[in-house]
Amino acid sequence: MDALKKPNGANSSPLTPLGFIERAAIVYADSPSIIYNELTYTWADTFRRCLKLASSISLLSIKKSDVVSVLAPNIPATYELHFAITMTGAVINTINTRLDARTISVILKHNESKLVFVDHQLTHLIQEALSLLPDLCSHPHLVLIEDNGPASGSVSKLVKFINTYEAMVEAGDPGFKWVRPESDWDPMTLNYTSGTTSAPKGVVHSHRGTFMVAxxxxxxxxxxxxxxxxxxxxxxxxxxxxxxxxxxxxxxxxxxxxxxxxxxxxxxxxxxxxxxxxxxxxxxxxxxxxxxxxxxxxxxxxxxxxxxxxxxxxxxxxxxxxxxxxxxxxxxxxxxxxxxxxxxxxxxxxxxxxxxxxxxxxxxxxxxxxxxxxxxxxxxxxxxxxxxxxxxxxxxxxxxxxxxxxxxxxxxxxxxxxxxxxxxxxxxxxxxxxxxKDVIISGGENLSSVEVESVLYLHPAVNEAAVVGRPDEFWGETPCAFVSLKEDWGKPAPTAEEIMLFCKGKLPGYMVPKTVVFMEDLPKTSTGKIQKFALREYTKKMGFAIKSRI
Amino acid sequence: MDALKKPNGANSSPLTPLGFIERAAIVYADSPSIIYNELTYTWADTFRRCLKLASSISLLSIKKSDVVSVLAPNIPATYELHFAITMTGAVINTINTRLDARTISVILKHNESKLVFVDHQLTHLIQEALSLLPDLCSHPHLVLIEDNGPASGSVSKLVKFINTYEAMVEAGDPGFKWVRPESDWDPMTLNYTSGTTSAPKGVVHSHRGTFMVAxxxxxxxxxxxxxxxxxxxxxxxxxxxxxxxxxxxxxxxxxxxxxxxxxxxxxxxxxxxxxxxxxxxxxxxxxxxxxxxxxxxxxxxxxxxxxxxxxxxxxxxxxxxxxxxxxxxxxxxxxxxxxxxxxxxxxxxxxxxxxxxxxxxxxxxxxxxxxxxxxxxxxxxxxxxxxxxxxxxxxxxxxxxxxxxxxxxxxxxxxxxxxxxxxxxxxxxxxxxxxxKDVIISGGENLSSVEVESVLYLHPAVNEAAVVGRPDEFWGETPCAFVSLKEDWGKPAPTAEEIMLFCKGKLPGYMVPKTVVFMEDLPKTSTGKIQKFALREYTKKMGFAIKSRI
The missing domain is CATH 3.40.50.12780 (ANL, N-terminal domain)
Known part of the structure; x- marks a missing residue:
């Protein structure tokens, strides 16, 4: 029995989700894969376009495990690039489009992107990011995604694009042999952790891990x-x-x-x-x-x-x-x-x-x-x-x-x-x-900001709510609530005292917010998470609360 | 990037389907897992019973990769044993209950089963199989599955059971720590290929392979x-x-x-x-x-x-x-x-x-x-x-x-x-x-028996059909059809000539059966496949067909 306890040639081919698209081109050949405004592709189209694009990318001397980045919203090109880039053996890094130029330059320097695909609305952002790269740092090649939806914004004239996205698809070889991973553990994706922490980290996933989670x-x-x-x-x-x-x-x-x-x-x-x-x-x-x-x-x-x-x-x-x-x-x-x-x-x-x-x-x-x-x-x-x-x-x-x-x-x-x-x-x-890091410690008690927020959301006038610790001389921290109200709330806006009173019956005393700040919009990360670090900064600027006992 | 190209402690735990039952005991705790006649178990019951059974099995000095066999129909014990046996690190071998005693003895000798769980209706079969084992071959321990459904048949008194199934479940420890595989490639199941070939082979699957196919x-x-x-x-x-x-x-x-x-x-x-x-x-x-x-x-x-x-x-x-x-x-x-x-x-x-x-x-x-x-x-x-x-x-x-x-x-x-x-x-x-091996070669033409069968099934009187090659002096082989007719076919049974005529308009001449044999039931393997080798033996006994030209 133990002689068999090892992989063989037939069962050990590395796992990868790239085979999904090859199969979809057979099973769902004539079914729609992507719809975007007036545009519709079938799965046969999508596979063919990805192969062509992959062949064009590999002609740019992109080597195995090189990073290729994408700076674009949820348009068809972004979907296709997930497959086309990784079909060349390269690693895809999709950059959060709502990041500032400085952070993008830090990312591009860190991952040494050889090539960046840029949406036509984001060319000024990439231009600014590249201008922030250190002089000695080699700049990536840029490809312009012109998009086929309703265009808006002007393309920066300060950056040079080596090609456009559609021209690369057009010129590609549909008979391209896509590069399979050599092992389960070959890297496939790179994603930077988003802004609730101060230092973004580059998370690398393998072909196997990506297959499994998919x-x-x-x-x-x-x-x-x-x-x-x-x-x-x-x-x-x-x-x-x-x-x-x-x-x-x-x-x-x-x-x-x-x-x-x-x-x-x-x-x-x-x-x-x-x-x-x-x-x-x-x-x-x-x-x-x-x-x-x-x-x-x-x-x-x-x-x-x-x-x-x-x-x-x-x-x-x-x-x-x-x-x-x-x-x-x-x-x-x-x-x-x-x-x-x-x-x-x-x-x-x-x-x-x-x-x-x-x-x-x-x-x-x-x-x-x-x-x-x-x-x-x-x-x-x-x-x-x-x-x-x-x-x-x-x-x-x-x-x-x-x-x-x-x-x-x-x-x-x-x-x-x-x-x-x-x-x-x-x-x-x-x-x-x-x-x-979001736990509030008040008078030695660990206090879940999420629990307080759940109660705030029960108030009929509340649109969004976030709770962070506000420095307090006596308690160390006290809960401070940031609240936006519903636009269509017909009645008079509640006061801070009314919000606190609302919480009082529903939470232990130490969890009731001692401060309530109304905001039109709460600060958010690109992925819709409320930026608590920004709110914490805000509370620091507010200074210590007046000493209070419950 | 390449420094990361290897498994780490968190992502490399061996894949196994055994975790499914542990999870089911949480998510589906109170939902029915097994229903058999008047009996109903929940997933919490099933997980608990499997753990207890596994603990009892491991007390019988079953070692990792030892084979434990099961000879039983689709009763709850068979389902439970799939998990309980493999949770001890052993390999499960479920034996086809329709095999003859000689084949079962060959299997038990080949895989050196340490333990066999036997349904109460199959005790005479196992007794006969064990009697056919060579003297020097160590005999497995036997456990009797008494079943809780309607009992029938008598238990052989010529074999000794070390215990009954329910007693082992009863005595087991529900806190048993099940044995996780040490690697993806640890063997988990052993299944013998069934009877369309003459020599059954023992197919071994790993925990990883079993997880993936599931x-x-x-x-x-x-x-x-x-x-x-x-x-x-x-x-x-x-x-x-x-x-x-x-x-x-x-x-x-x-x-x-x-x-x-x-x-x-x-x-x-x-x-x-x-x-x-x-x-x-x-x-x-x-x-x-x-x-x-x-x-x-x-x-x-x-x-x-x-x-x-x-x-x-x-x-x-x-x-x-x-x-x-x-x-x-x-x-x-x-x-x-x-x-x-x-x-x-x-x-x-x-x-x-x-x-x-x-x-x-x-x-x-x-x-x-x-x-x-x-x-x-x-x-x-x-x-x-x-x-x-x-x-x-x-x-x-x-x-x-x-x-x-x-x-x-x-x-x-x-x-x-x-x-x-x-x-x-x-x-x-x-x-x-x-x-x-079922391809018929007639006059140098490769002829698919499946295609001929598909046409035979179109005949409204045909219940089942199978086609094999019949030795022929001139053609090498000619297609020979074995047919069973529907019991409730109200009209006179078709003749061989009528069947051939029916095929003639629908198949090229060389594919039309030259011989049609009516049978009440076609010989089948335990899994419902028609035993073509038996039909081929039959045609050999028929001798050569009269020389025929189309």
Missing amino acids: VDSLLEWGVPKQPVCLWTLPMFHANGWSYVWGMAAVGATNICLRKFDAAIIYSAIRTHHVTHMCGAPVVLNMLSNGEVLSHPVHIMTAGAPPPPAVLSRTESLGFDVTHGYGLTETGGLVVACSWKKEWNRLPVTERARLKARQGVRTIGMTAVDIVDPESGVSVTRDGLTQGEIVLRGACLMLGYLKDPESTAKCVKNGWFYTGDVGVMHADGYLEIKDRS | VDSLLEWGVPKQPVCLWTLPMFHANGWSYVWGMAAVGATNICLRKFDAAIIYSAIRTHHVTHMCGAPVVLNMLSNGEVLSHPVHIMTAGAPPPPAVLSRTESLGFDVTHGYGLTETGGLVVACSWKKEWNRLPVTERARLKARQGVRTIGMTAVDIVDPESGVSVTRDGLTQGEIVLRGACLMLGYLKDPESTAKCVKNGWFYTGDVGVMHADGYLEIKDRS
Whole structure:
């Protein structure tokens, strides 16, 4: 028996999601792959275009494991480049389009991109980023994506493009032999962690990891064949939580969108009969004052714990919300609040409370636990004892690019340490209480900002809410709430005192915000997460609160 | 970048489907896992019972990679043993219950089983098998499965059982720490190839391969969460085409059946609201004269090319048939006739003809091709040029137990050579023409027995049909048809001449059967495949046909 305990020539070909598109070109040849404004491609088109583009990219002396970057919104080119770049053996780095030029220059210097594909609306941004690169640093070649949707903005004349995107597709060889990975562990994607931390890190995933998270995420969400996916989630956000790959596996119709608001989403749902979409809770919030749907739309949310009030409002309109959890380091969602049939019988608020929990590991993951970060021992499964969420499984990253220290800091003892603080409920479902750095420590008590926010969202006038610690001479910190109000709130705006009073009956005294700041819009990252570090800066400028006792 | 190109402690834990049941015990804790007559277990029960059983098995000094065998029909114990045995680090070998004692003794000698779990109805069979073991060969320990369904048959008094199944479950430790594989390639299952070949070979699959085929098969079939699976496919047939594992991943209700006929199946569909079932085309044939369903039932068929006439009859009753292809060596189905929406608009016979094709590789496989077996070069994609089907991907076996020569004969040049002959259609869908040994060579023409059978099935009186080559002095071989007729065929039975005449307008002359033999039942393997070798033996006894020219 033991003589067989090794790979052989037939079963050991490296796993990769790139085969999905090759297969889609057979099975879904004549079905729509991408729709963008007036444009429609089929899966046969998409495969052929990707092969041609890949052949043109490889003529630019891009070598295996070189980084090729993309700076573009959710347009067809961004979808195609996920496959075309990696089909040459190169690594794709999709850059968050909402980053400032300085951060982009730091990223390009760090990953030594050989080539950057730039959307025509972002040429000034790339020009500024390149101007910030040190003199000795070699500049990447640039390719201009002119886009075939409604154009706007002018193309910078200060940068030189070696070619346009469509010319590269046009000139390419459709018979190109795409480069298969040599091993499961060949790098495939590079994604920089976004702005809730100050120093972005370059997360590298392998072909195997990407394959696994793509397959796993399809199973977890129960995505059927040939869904219609509306791209409300930026593809540059962990490759659309891996669904960029997954949608090729199931032959989806990908509805691309340059930008969107609630009206655009509802219109797309009606026009294209959208079945699936993803987005941070901020997208749910955007939809929650909208119209009742004529057909159910499956929506996957993650990125921050969704307030129960937002969940129940969205579901009442006909959205079927799944709540998942993942990080850039997991390549997609690896924990999800797998729904139990029997929960359908519960009242709506109870359902929303259960669904706001992050849940259980997905089928493809090996293990998830919540441990004491010092000892590594599992916390009691009582829904109360807090600990750090740790993960183990095939979806996890290879590590951080050029940063073995950071990698070693979070990959240890056979686990990935997420830096997220949570509790394990008695039924085996976990719930995040906070990012460890977002925990507020008030008078020695650990206080979950997320719990306070959940209560704030229950107030009928509140549109968005975020709570951070405000320095306090006596308590160390006290909870400080930042709140935006609904535009269509007909009645007089509540005062800070009214908001605090509202919380009082619903939270222990030490958790009730001692300060309430009203803002028109809360500062957000490109992926819709509220930038708590910016709010913390704000509280520092406010100075110490007046000494207070509860 | 290259520094990262290797596994790390968090992402490299070996893949195994055993985690599915652990997760099911959380997500589907209170949902039914197994129903068998009056008995119902939940997933919490099943996980607990498997842990207890595993702890009892490991107390019997079963070591890692030892083989533990099971000789039982589709009862709850068989399902549980798939997990309990492998949770100890041992390898599970489910023995085909319809084998003769001699073959079973050959298997037990070959795999050196340390322990055999035996159904109470099969104790005489195991007793006879053990009596045939050579004197020097150590005998396995036996455990009696008394079953909790309606008992029948008497237990042999000539064999000694060390324990009963339920006593082992009862005595076990529910806190048992199940043994995780040390590597992806640790062996997990052993299945002997069934009787269409003369020498059964022991196919060994790894934990990784089993995980991959299980996940892949769920995706391919589009199995939703919490389906109701009727076990019409023997679990001893490649672990139920991997769905034994897959059903734990999705928290299915497994309806176990000791034996079945059409009436039992239709009754179970009504009682349990069955959503999914698998079976060889012989099962479809069994159902095809039945009642119209009140809800759609998804049925996966494979094991032999289903005659288009049987497909269209079954579908007209409300069965949603998926046609797949796999071998014991692939652990499940790795090619499937992925259905295209646009085909729904075609006439029923055309739909059935398309669905009778085996199709395209599944998402989890790397590649499938049809090649000239001598040169390894791909055949022309014209639907006519025959070649051997070759496969590559993570679902493939580790190899044959104690048989490196046979392994090397089929695993070569990075491919697994299936021994099946097929054609590749222009649209990229493959179709099996025959097992290579079933091809009839008549006057130098290669003749697909499957094609002739498809025509025979169109005859309204034909129940089952099989065609083999009959030795012929002039032609080498000529096609000889074996036919059973429908019991409820009201009119006079057709004569051999009428059958030949029926074929004449539909096939080229050389493919029309020159001999037609009527049988009450065609000889079949335990998995419902017609035993062509037995029919070939029959034709040899018939002697040479009278010299004939067409």
